[in-house]
Amino acid sequence: MFIIFGTRGLKHTVSDSPVLSNSCPNCNNGSLVNKLYRRWxxxxxxxxxxxxxxxxxxxxxxxxxxxxxxxxxxxxxSKEEINENQKRATSIYAKALIAAMTHMAIIDEDFAPEEEREIKDAIEGFQEMKEELLAIHENVKVNANMNNQVFDFLNSARNELSSEALINILAQAAVVLLADGTIEKEEENLMKEYLIACGLPKEMYQTLIDKLKQKDMTTLKKEQMN
Known part of the structure:
Protein backbone atom coordinates (compact mmCIF):
# COMPACT_ATOMS: atom_id res chain seq x y z
CA MET A 1 0.00 0.00 0.00
CA PHE A 2 1.31 3.41 -0.98
CA ILE A 3 1.05 6.29 1.50
CA ILE A 4 0.82 9.67 -0.23
CA PHE A 5 1.77 12.64 1.90
CA GLY A 6 2.98 16.19 1.40
CA THR A 7 2.22 19.81 2.27
CA ARG A 8 0.05 22.52 0.76
CA GLY A 9 -1.12 26.04 1.59
CA LEU A 10 -4.76 26.73 2.45
CA LYS A 11 -6.51 30.05 2.98
CA HIS A 12 -8.45 30.66 6.20
CA THR A 13 -10.49 33.55 7.60
CA VAL A 14 -9.15 34.95 10.89
CA SER A 15 -12.37 34.79 12.90
CA ASP A 16 -11.22 36.91 15.86
CA SER A 17 -10.03 39.84 13.68
CA PRO A 18 -12.49 42.73 13.11
CA VAL A 19 -13.79 43.25 9.57
CA LEU A 20 -12.85 46.65 8.08
CA SER A 21 -16.29 47.63 6.79
CA ASN A 22 -16.73 49.48 3.46
CA SER A 23 -13.03 50.30 3.27
CA CYS A 24 -11.62 48.63 0.13
CA PRO A 25 -9.44 51.20 -1.71
CA ASN A 26 -10.14 49.45 -5.01
CA CYS A 27 -13.95 49.25 -5.15
CA ASN A 28 -14.65 51.74 -2.31
CA ASN A 29 -17.56 49.80 -0.81
CA GLY A 30 -16.30 46.29 -0.11
CA SER A 31 -15.29 45.22 3.39
CA LEU A 32 -11.79 43.93 4.15
CA VAL A 33 -11.63 40.54 5.86
CA ASN A 34 -8.47 39.38 7.63
CA LYS A 35 -7.22 36.07 6.19
CA LEU A 36 -4.14 33.90 6.33
CA TYR A 37 -2.39 31.21 4.38
CA ARG A 38 -1.38 28.26 6.55
CA ARG A 39 0.74 25.36 5.45
CA TRP A 40 -0.83 21.94 6.17
CA SER A 78 -5.83 61.04 4.05
CA LYS A 79 -7.78 60.11 0.92
CA GLU A 80 -4.88 61.38 -1.23
CA GLU A 81 -2.38 59.12 0.56
CA ILE A 82 -4.69 56.12 0.23
CA ASN A 83 -5.11 56.75 -3.50
CA GLU A 84 -1.36 57.17 -3.94
CA ASN A 85 -0.68 53.91 -2.11
CA GLN A 86 -3.24 52.09 -4.27
CA LYS A 87 -1.71 53.55 -7.44
CA ARG A 88 1.79 52.41 -6.39
CA ALA A 89 0.56 48.91 -5.52
CA THR A 90 -1.25 48.63 -8.87
CA SER A 91 1.90 49.69 -10.71
CA ILE A 92 4.04 47.11 -8.88
CA TYR A 93 1.41 44.41 -9.51
CA ALA A 94 1.14 45.19 -13.23
CA LYS A 95 4.91 45.28 -13.85
CA ALA A 96 5.48 41.96 -12.06
CA LEU A 97 2.54 40.40 -13.91
CA ILE A 98 3.63 41.37 -17.43
CA ALA A 99 7.28 40.50 -16.78
CA ALA A 100 6.33 37.06 -15.41
CA MET A 101 3.78 36.36 -18.17
CA THR A 102 6.29 37.21 -20.88
CA HIS A 103 9.08 35.19 -19.28
CA MET A 104 6.80 32.17 -18.89
CA ALA A 105 5.70 32.48 -22.51
CA ILE A 106 9.25 32.35 -23.89
CA ILE A 107 10.71 29.75 -21.49
CA ASP A 108 9.99 26.89 -23.91
CA GLU A 109 11.43 28.92 -26.85
CA ASP A 110 8.07 28.71 -28.62
CA PHE A 111 6.23 32.03 -28.25
CA ALA A 112 2.76 31.23 -29.59
CA PRO A 113 0.33 33.87 -30.96
CA GLU A 114 -2.18 32.78 -28.29
CA GLU A 115 0.36 33.63 -25.58
CA GLU A 116 1.00 37.04 -27.13
CA ARG A 117 -2.75 37.75 -27.10
CA GLU A 118 -3.03 36.78 -23.42
CA ILE A 119 -0.26 39.22 -22.53
CA LYS A 120 -1.63 42.05 -24.68
CA ASP A 121 -5.09 41.53 -23.12
CA ALA A 122 -3.53 41.78 -19.65
CA ILE A 123 -1.77 45.01 -20.63
CA GLU A 124 -5.07 46.49 -21.81
CA GLY A 125 -6.32 46.17 -18.23
CA PHE A 126 -3.84 48.86 -17.14
CA GLN A 127 -4.49 51.69 -19.59
CA GLU A 128 -2.60 54.35 -17.63
CA MET A 129 0.55 52.22 -17.78
CA LYS A 130 0.10 50.73 -21.23
CA GLU A 131 3.23 52.14 -22.88
CA GLU A 132 5.45 51.27 -19.91
CA LEU A 133 4.09 47.72 -19.77
CA LEU A 134 4.52 47.24 -23.52
CA ALA A 135 8.17 48.29 -23.10
CA ILE A 136 8.64 45.72 -20.27
CA HIS A 137 6.99 43.06 -22.43
CA GLU A 138 9.28 43.72 -25.40
CA ASN A 139 12.38 43.88 -23.20
CA VAL A 140 11.68 40.53 -21.50
CA LYS A 141 10.68 38.98 -24.84
CA VAL A 142 14.10 39.88 -26.26
CA ASN A 143 16.34 39.60 -23.19
CA ALA A 144 14.44 37.09 -21.00
CA ASN A 145 15.68 37.29 -17.39
CA MET A 146 18.92 39.10 -18.26
CA ASN A 147 20.39 40.85 -15.19
CA ASN A 148 17.67 39.16 -13.11
CA GLN A 149 15.11 41.71 -14.30
CA VAL A 150 12.04 39.46 -13.99
CA PHE A 151 12.93 38.41 -10.46
CA ASP A 152 13.59 42.06 -9.56
CA PHE A 153 9.96 42.86 -10.47
CA LEU A 154 8.78 39.91 -8.36
CA ASN A 155 10.96 40.96 -5.43
CA SER A 156 9.46 44.46 -5.57
CA ALA A 157 6.00 42.88 -5.46
CA ARG A 158 7.09 40.71 -2.53
CA ASN A 159 7.99 43.83 -0.52
CA GLU A 160 4.72 45.66 -1.19
CA LEU A 161 1.92 43.15 -1.84
CA SER A 162 0.13 40.42 0.10
CA SER A 163 0.71 36.71 -0.49
CA GLU A 164 -2.76 36.50 -2.06
CA ALA A 165 -1.87 39.23 -4.57
CA LEU A 166 1.42 37.45 -5.37
CA ILE A 167 -0.35 34.14 -5.97
CA ASN A 168 -2.87 35.94 -8.18
CA ILE A 169 0.02 37.37 -10.23
CA LEU A 170 1.55 33.93 -10.73
CA ALA A 171 -1.80 32.26 -11.44
CA GLN A 172 -2.64 34.85 -14.08
CA ALA A 173 0.88 34.63 -15.50
CA ALA A 174 0.62 30.84 -15.66
CA VAL A 175 -2.37 31.11 -18.02
CA VAL A 176 0.08 31.51 -20.89
CA LEU A 177 1.51 28.07 -20.12
CA LEU A 178 -1.83 26.44 -20.89
CA ALA A 179 -1.91 27.66 -24.47
CA ASP A 180 -0.73 24.19 -25.55
CA GLY A 181 -2.90 22.43 -22.95
CA THR A 182 -0.08 21.18 -20.69
CA ILE A 183 2.45 22.46 -18.18
CA GLU A 184 5.89 21.01 -18.86
CA LYS A 185 8.33 20.12 -16.07
CA GLU A 186 10.61 23.07 -16.83
CA GLU A 187 7.61 25.38 -16.65
CA GLU A 188 6.55 23.87 -13.31
CA ASN A 189 10.07 24.41 -11.99
CA LEU A 190 9.99 28.03 -13.16
CA MET A 191 6.74 28.66 -11.28
CA LYS A 192 8.31 27.21 -8.13
CA GLU A 193 11.29 29.55 -8.61
CA TYR A 194 8.82 32.42 -8.88
CA LEU A 195 7.16 31.36 -5.63
CA ILE A 196 10.52 31.43 -3.86
CA ALA A 197 11.33 34.84 -5.39
CA CYS A 198 8.02 36.08 -3.96
CA GLY A 199 8.98 34.81 -0.51
CA LEU A 200 6.48 31.94 -0.64
CA PRO A 201 7.29 28.26 -0.04
CA LYS A 202 7.41 26.14 -3.18
CA GLU A 203 4.76 23.93 -1.56
CA MET A 204 2.31 26.70 -2.45
CA TYR A 205 2.54 25.42 -6.03
CA GLN A 206 -0.66 23.40 -5.60
CA THR A 207 -2.44 26.50 -4.28
CA LEU A 208 -1.27 28.27 -7.42
CA ILE A 209 -2.63 25.49 -9.63
CA ASP A 210 -5.96 25.61 -7.75
CA LYS A 211 -6.16 29.35 -8.47
CA LEU A 212 -5.41 28.66 -12.11
CA LYS A 213 -8.22 26.09 -12.29
CA GLN A 214 -10.61 28.59 -10.70
CA LYS A 215 -9.72 31.12 -13.38
CA ASP A 216 -10.33 28.50 -16.08
CA MET A 217 -13.76 27.67 -14.62
CA THR A 218 -14.69 31.36 -14.45
CA THR A 219 -13.67 31.83 -18.08
CA LEU A 220 -15.65 28.74 -19.11
CA LYS A 221 -18.77 29.97 -17.31
CA LYS A 222 -18.51 33.35 -19.02
CA GLU A 223 -18.19 31.66 -22.41
CA GLN A 224 -21.24 29.51 -21.68
CA MET A 225 -23.28 32.59 -20.74
CA ASN A 226 -22.43 34.40 -23.99
Whole structure:
Protein backbone atom coordinates (compact mmCIF):
# COMPACT_ATOMS: atom_id res chain seq x y z
CA MET A 1 0.00 0.00 0.00
CA PHE A 2 1.31 3.41 -0.98
CA ILE A 3 1.05 6.29 1.50
CA ILE A 4 0.82 9.67 -0.23
CA PHE A 5 1.77 12.64 1.90
CA GLY A 6 2.98 16.19 1.40
CA THR A 7 2.22 19.81 2.27
CA ARG A 8 0.05 22.52 0.76
CA GLY A 9 -1.12 26.04 1.59
CA LEU A 10 -4.76 26.73 2.45
CA LYS A 11 -6.51 30.05 2.98
CA HIS A 12 -8.45 30.66 6.20
CA THR A 13 -10.49 33.55 7.60
CA VAL A 14 -9.15 34.95 10.89
CA SER A 15 -12.37 34.79 12.90
CA ASP A 16 -11.22 36.91 15.86
CA SER A 17 -10.03 39.84 13.68
CA PRO A 18 -12.49 42.73 13.11
CA VAL A 19 -13.79 43.25 9.57
CA LEU A 20 -12.85 46.65 8.08
CA SER A 21 -16.29 47.63 6.79
CA ASN A 22 -16.73 49.48 3.46
CA SER A 23 -13.03 50.30 3.27
CA CYS A 24 -11.62 48.63 0.13
CA PRO A 25 -9.44 51.20 -1.71
CA ASN A 26 -10.14 49.45 -5.01
CA CYS A 27 -13.95 49.25 -5.15
CA ASN A 28 -14.65 51.74 -2.31
CA ASN A 29 -17.56 49.80 -0.81
CA GLY A 30 -16.30 46.29 -0.11
CA SER A 31 -15.29 45.22 3.39
CA LEU A 32 -11.79 43.93 4.15
CA VAL A 33 -11.63 40.54 5.86
CA ASN A 34 -8.47 39.38 7.63
CA LYS A 35 -7.22 36.07 6.19
CA LEU A 36 -4.14 33.90 6.33
CA TYR A 37 -2.39 31.21 4.38
CA ARG A 38 -1.38 28.26 6.55
CA ARG A 39 0.74 25.36 5.45
CA TRP A 40 -0.83 21.94 6.17
CA UNK A 41 0.59 18.44 6.24
CA UNK A 42 -1.54 16.33 3.87
CA UNK A 43 -2.23 12.61 3.84
CA UNK A 44 -3.71 11.25 0.61
CA UNK A 45 -4.13 14.93 -0.41
CA UNK A 46 -6.31 15.62 2.66
CA UNK A 47 -5.03 18.36 5.06
CA UNK A 48 -4.69 16.75 8.49
CA UNK A 49 -2.12 18.72 10.54
CA UNK A 50 -1.77 22.54 10.51
CA UNK A 51 1.84 23.71 10.24
CA UNK A 52 3.22 27.25 10.04
CA UNK A 53 1.43 30.40 8.90
CA UNK A 54 2.81 31.65 5.57
CA UNK A 55 1.21 35.10 5.56
CA UNK A 56 -1.68 37.18 6.90
CA UNK A 57 -3.48 39.72 4.72
CA UNK A 58 -6.80 41.47 4.08
CA UNK A 59 -9.11 40.50 1.21
CA UNK A 60 -12.10 42.48 -0.07
CA UNK A 61 -15.34 40.51 0.21
CA UNK A 62 -16.65 42.24 -2.92
CA UNK A 63 -13.92 42.69 -5.57
CA UNK A 64 -11.46 40.16 -4.01
CA UNK A 65 -8.55 42.63 -4.04
CA UNK A 66 -5.89 41.64 -1.51
CA UNK A 67 -3.71 43.84 0.69
CA UNK A 68 -0.98 43.20 3.22
CA UNK A 69 -1.82 43.98 6.83
CA UNK A 70 -0.32 47.47 6.63
CA UNK A 71 -3.55 48.53 4.86
CA UNK A 72 -5.13 48.87 8.32
CA UNK A 73 -2.69 51.71 9.09
CA UNK A 74 -2.88 53.19 5.61
CA UNK A 75 -6.67 53.53 5.87
CA UNK A 76 -6.16 56.01 8.72
CA UNK A 77 -4.39 58.41 6.37
CA SER A 78 -5.83 61.04 4.05
CA LYS A 79 -7.78 60.11 0.92
CA GLU A 80 -4.88 61.38 -1.23
CA GLU A 81 -2.38 59.12 0.56
CA ILE A 82 -4.69 56.12 0.23
CA ASN A 83 -5.11 56.75 -3.50
CA GLU A 84 -1.36 57.17 -3.94
CA ASN A 85 -0.68 53.91 -2.11
CA GLN A 86 -3.24 52.09 -4.27
CA LYS A 87 -1.71 53.55 -7.44
CA ARG A 88 1.79 52.41 -6.39
CA ALA A 89 0.56 48.91 -5.52
CA THR A 90 -1.25 48.63 -8.87
CA SER A 91 1.90 49.69 -10.71
CA ILE A 92 4.04 47.11 -8.88
CA TYR A 93 1.41 44.41 -9.51
CA ALA A 94 1.14 45.19 -13.23
CA LYS A 95 4.91 45.28 -13.85
CA ALA A 96 5.48 41.96 -12.06
CA LEU A 97 2.54 40.40 -13.91
CA ILE A 98 3.63 41.37 -17.43
CA ALA A 99 7.28 40.50 -16.78
CA ALA A 100 6.33 37.06 -15.41
CA MET A 101 3.78 36.36 -18.17
CA THR A 102 6.29 37.21 -20.88
CA HIS A 103 9.08 35.19 -19.28
CA MET A 104 6.80 32.17 -18.89
CA ALA A 105 5.70 32.48 -22.51
CA ILE A 106 9.25 32.35 -23.89
CA ILE A 107 10.71 29.75 -21.49
CA ASP A 108 9.99 26.89 -23.91
CA GLU A 109 11.43 28.92 -26.85
CA ASP A 110 8.07 28.71 -28.62
CA PHE A 111 6.23 32.03 -28.25
CA ALA A 112 2.76 31.23 -29.59
CA PRO A 113 0.33 33.87 -30.96
CA GLU A 114 -2.18 32.78 -28.29
CA GLU A 115 0.36 33.63 -25.58
CA GLU A 116 1.00 37.04 -27.13
CA ARG A 117 -2.75 37.75 -27.10
CA GLU A 118 -3.03 36.78 -23.42
CA ILE A 119 -0.26 39.22 -22.53
CA LYS A 120 -1.63 42.05 -24.68
CA ASP A 121 -5.09 41.53 -23.12
CA ALA A 122 -3.53 41.78 -19.65
CA ILE A 123 -1.77 45.01 -20.63
CA GLU A 124 -5.07 46.49 -21.81
CA GLY A 125 -6.32 46.17 -18.23
CA PHE A 126 -3.84 48.86 -17.14
CA GLN A 127 -4.49 51.69 -19.59
CA GLU A 128 -2.60 54.35 -17.63
CA MET A 129 0.55 52.22 -17.78
CA LYS A 130 0.10 50.73 -21.23
CA GLU A 131 3.23 52.14 -22.88
CA GLU A 132 5.45 51.27 -19.91
CA LEU A 133 4.09 47.72 -19.77
CA LEU A 134 4.52 47.24 -23.52
CA ALA A 135 8.17 48.29 -23.10
CA ILE A 136 8.64 45.72 -20.27
CA HIS A 137 6.99 43.06 -22.43
CA GLU A 138 9.28 43.72 -25.40
CA ASN A 139 12.38 43.88 -23.20
CA VAL A 140 11.68 40.53 -21.50
CA LYS A 141 10.68 38.98 -24.84
CA VAL A 142 14.10 39.88 -26.26
CA ASN A 143 16.34 39.60 -23.19
CA ALA A 144 14.44 37.09 -21.00
CA ASN A 145 15.68 37.29 -17.39
CA MET A 146 18.92 39.10 -18.26
CA ASN A 147 20.39 40.85 -15.19
CA ASN A 148 17.67 39.16 -13.11
CA GLN A 149 15.11 41.71 -14.30
CA VAL A 150 12.04 39.46 -13.99
CA PHE A 151 12.93 38.41 -10.46
CA ASP A 152 13.59 42.06 -9.56
CA PHE A 153 9.96 42.86 -10.47
CA LEU A 154 8.78 39.91 -8.36
CA ASN A 155 10.96 40.96 -5.43
CA SER A 156 9.46 44.46 -5.57
CA ALA A 157 6.00 42.88 -5.46
CA ARG A 158 7.09 40.71 -2.53
CA ASN A 159 7.99 43.83 -0.52
CA GLU A 160 4.72 45.66 -1.19
CA LEU A 161 1.92 43.15 -1.84
CA SER A 162 0.13 40.42 0.10
CA SER A 163 0.71 36.71 -0.49
CA GLU A 164 -2.76 36.50 -2.06
CA ALA A 165 -1.87 39.23 -4.57
CA LEU A 166 1.42 37.45 -5.37
CA ILE A 167 -0.35 34.14 -5.97
CA ASN A 168 -2.87 35.94 -8.18
CA ILE A 169 0.02 37.37 -10.23
CA LEU A 170 1.55 33.93 -10.73
CA ALA A 171 -1.80 32.26 -11.44
CA GLN A 172 -2.64 34.85 -14.08
CA ALA A 173 0.88 34.63 -15.50
CA ALA A 174 0.62 30.84 -15.66
CA VAL A 175 -2.37 31.11 -18.02
CA VAL A 176 0.08 31.51 -20.89
CA LEU A 177 1.51 28.07 -20.12
CA LEU A 178 -1.83 26.44 -20.89
CA ALA A 179 -1.91 27.66 -24.47
CA ASP A 180 -0.73 24.19 -25.55
CA GLY A 181 -2.90 22.43 -22.95
CA THR A 182 -0.08 21.18 -20.69
CA ILE A 183 2.45 22.46 -18.18
CA GLU A 184 5.89 21.01 -18.86
CA LYS A 185 8.33 20.12 -16.07
CA GLU A 186 10.61 23.07 -16.83
CA GLU A 187 7.61 25.38 -16.65
CA GLU A 188 6.55 23.87 -13.31
CA ASN A 189 10.07 24.41 -11.99
CA LEU A 190 9.99 28.03 -13.16
CA MET A 191 6.74 28.66 -11.28
CA LYS A 192 8.31 27.21 -8.13
CA GLU A 193 11.29 29.55 -8.61
CA TYR A 194 8.82 32.42 -8.88
CA LEU A 195 7.16 31.36 -5.63
CA ILE A 196 10.52 31.43 -3.86
CA ALA A 197 11.33 34.84 -5.39
CA CYS A 198 8.02 36.08 -3.96
CA GLY A 199 8.98 34.81 -0.51
CA LEU A 200 6.48 31.94 -0.64
CA PRO A 201 7.29 28.26 -0.04
CA LYS A 202 7.41 26.14 -3.18
CA GLU A 203 4.76 23.93 -1.56
CA MET A 204 2.31 26.70 -2.45
CA TYR A 205 2.54 25.42 -6.03
CA GLN A 206 -0.66 23.40 -5.60
CA THR A 207 -2.44 26.50 -4.28
CA LEU A 208 -1.27 28.27 -7.42
CA ILE A 209 -2.63 25.49 -9.63
CA ASP A 210 -5.96 25.61 -7.75
CA LYS A 211 -6.16 29.35 -8.47
CA LEU A 212 -5.41 28.66 -12.11
CA LYS A 213 -8.22 26.09 -12.29
CA GLN A 214 -10.61 28.59 -10.70
CA LYS A 215 -9.72 31.12 -13.38
CA ASP A 216 -10.33 28.50 -16.08
CA MET A 217 -13.76 27.67 -14.62
CA THR A 218 -14.69 31.36 -14.45
CA THR A 219 -13.67 31.83 -18.08
CA LEU A 220 -15.65 28.74 -19.11
CA LYS A 221 -18.77 29.97 -17.31
CA LYS A 222 -18.51 33.35 -19.02
CA GLU A 223 -18.19 31.66 -22.41
CA GLN A 224 -21.24 29.51 -21.68
CA MET A 225 -23.28 32.59 -20.74
CA ASN A 226 -22.43 34.40 -23.99
Missing amino acids: FTLFFIPVIPLDTVDRFYECDSCKSAYNESIKTILQR
